[in-house]
């Protein structure tokens with residue numbers, strides 16, 4: 535096993551992703567309940583008590599609501615930017631220990647190299663991640679209003695990618711959300727649409743890409759069929775035929791993905 539990941543929960547009601555090498559097991563975000571994360575981890579190769587660390591992408595409650603509980607119960611160090619730390623909801627409570635990282639600066643957790651990068655989102659100091667083990671790279675990038683040049687550059691060369699496909703623009707605009715919220719979601723500091731996600735995928739495709747998991751789908755402004763339809767042409771083209779596509783879900787864990795260090 536080189537690098538394995540599994541999306542435990544994905545969407546506006548909570549997010550958590552398990553990432554592990556043979557020696558190191560981390561959770562990226564803990565945005566549902568501690569009980570739910572613990573139960574979902576029981577269905578993976580890594581029970582919660584074997585986790586080594588928790589990484590937080592930003593302080594929004596759908597990413598941190600169980601951070602305090604999980605950190606205290608399993609004595610987990612928590613890694614985040616200073617801006618995330620300063621904006622954590624008071625309900626988070628004490629954390630077992632905190633390590634502040636800086637976007638643009640790589641750090642190690644066990645035998646995983648973490649490369650955090652800045653994203654454009656309405657939070658204190660949000661981050662996406664490249665998580666690397668012996669040359670195999672997983673990109674995790676949700677909660678971004680726009681795919682900046684920096685994001686495009688960072689996501690080059692990933693073998694696997696958990697990428698936001700939050701909304702279908704037409705469904706969002708016709709939907710029930712108030713105008714200000716529609717504007718926020720569509721803005722450069724909001725969330726990535728299906729079309730924007732597919733455009734970004736085309737820009738970062740390479741021959742060693744193995745797995746894409748679309749994540750953070752809105753239950754109100756999107757539908758799995760719309761996501762798949764948006765990238766239908768792309769999925770049907772020959773250079774993408776060996777790439778496996780999955781959809782992150784709010785109520786179910788995805789199947790595990792084991793990334794290989796070389797092509798396919």
Ligand SMILES: [Zn+2]
Nearest residue numbers: 546594596677
């Ligand atoms: Zn979110």
Ligand SMILES: [Zn+2]
Nearest residue numbers: 592594655677
């Ligand atoms: Zn957010």
